[in-house]
Amino acid sequence: MNLRFVEAFYWVVSLKSVSRAAEKLFITQSAMSSRIAALEEELGVLLLDRRDKQFRLTVAGMRFFSHAQRLLALQREIKGEMGAGGAQRAVTLRIGAIESVLHSWLIDWVHQMRRGNPDVELELTVETTPVLVDQIHRGALDIAFAALPSVGERLRSRPLPPMEMVFVGHGQIHRKRRYTLDDLAGFDLLTFQRGSQPHVGLMDLFRDANVGLKRVHNISSISAMVQLVEGGFGIATLPLAAVRRLSERLPLKPLKCEATLPPLPVHASYRDDPTSMVAQGVVEAVVEYVGGSKGLSRSSKKAMK
Structure with missing residues (x-):
């Protein structure tokens, strides 16, 4: 057969x-x-x-x-x-991620992963969580890093450490040492697409404090939000890890605030595959990497072969 x-x-x-x-x-x-x-x-x-x-x-x-x-x-x-100890064959990984993951740790992890697995071929898709969940269900992706887990028959998900979210302004424009919600409400606020976790969290934060908002702009792209902040358009809500990377070359500044934005949850989802342990091994490696070890486990390297 x-x-x-x-x-x-x-x-x-x-x-x-x-x-x-x-x-x-x-x-x-x-x-x-x-x-x-x-x-x-x-x-x-x-x-x-x-x-x-x-x-x-x-x-x-x-x-x-x-x-x-x-x-x-x-x-x-x-x-x-x-085949233990045999030659490693090329592996194609179809990975999907939300922009918050891309701008925070994904690129560093890819470099780390490739050092231990130089024959890996990467297909990277950057999309919103609903699109990534749909693509995992349709089999168009091997792994998705999104704000929601993919649930279904033979689908598996692992929670990753949530991302700290912060208000981000322009370093030369937003000079106050500490901002209240009333202060922030006077600016144009930029967050992710309507109905997303960052958008809902932002609206809930101000509603619970009984503070009215001036304007909230829904932007699906971190790059677009960053350019708007850089141009003095307003204040954005972004993952702190992404801001730290971007502020190395852009005038971005995390703003100290009396209130805290809800963290952004992240889940790694993949499909059971009886022919290969690659997806599971990669997810285990990511869990280890994001958890702080910054490396691929020996078992994860073996799973890539």
């Missing part, structure tokens, strides 16, 4: 789509359909019900799916045991 065909069937079922499974395995949709057809011919049964456009497994398909999971897991174990 060709295990590539078994793997094709596994991803078609997991992603509930032939086209998404083909994208996941970097093959054409026709090639994916051919693999499923060849597997059905070998087994002598139909695995997919093709009578309408709705994805549906046959009874035989449901039974074989559990066998497929065990076969692929066994293949991974055998490769891990018999």
Whole structure:
């Protein structure tokens, strides 16, 4: 039995789509359909019900799916045991992240990861949390770092340390040593898109203090917010870690305030994969890195091979 065909069937079922499974395995949709057809011919049964456009497994398909999971897991174990110490093959990682993660620690982590795994090929997507959650569900990403966890069948999430959020102004314009909420309410305030955690947290902070806001601008891009602050447009709410990096070359200044913004939660989400421990190993490495060790664990390096 060709295990590539078994793997094709596994991803078609997991992603509930032939086209998404083909994208996941970097093959054409026709090639994916051919693999499923060849597997059905070998087994002598139909695995997919093709009578309408709705994805549906046959009874035989449901039974074989559990066998497929065990076969692929066994293949991974055998490769891990018999191939220990062998040559490392190239691995493509499709990673998605919100901008707050990108501007805080992701780039440093990528450099660290590549030093231990030079053959890794990276596909990086920077998007909002709703888009990243959708892409993980569709199988378009291997790992997503977002403000919400991805929840669903065979999806896994790990919480990462939340990001401290601060009010950020222009170093030459906003000179007060300490700001009250009344002070801040007099400025144009810039935060992330409407309904996002930073936006909701900002509105709740002022509402709970019974302080009315002048204007709140919803900007989905950190780069755009930074340019607006740099131009004297207003005050932004950004992750402190991102501000520290950006202030090395820009006139940004975290403002001391009597009130504290809610931290930004971050979750690492990935899909179970019986053929590979790469995604899980990468997430474990990120948890270790962001937690303060700044390095890849030995087990994570092994998982990348």
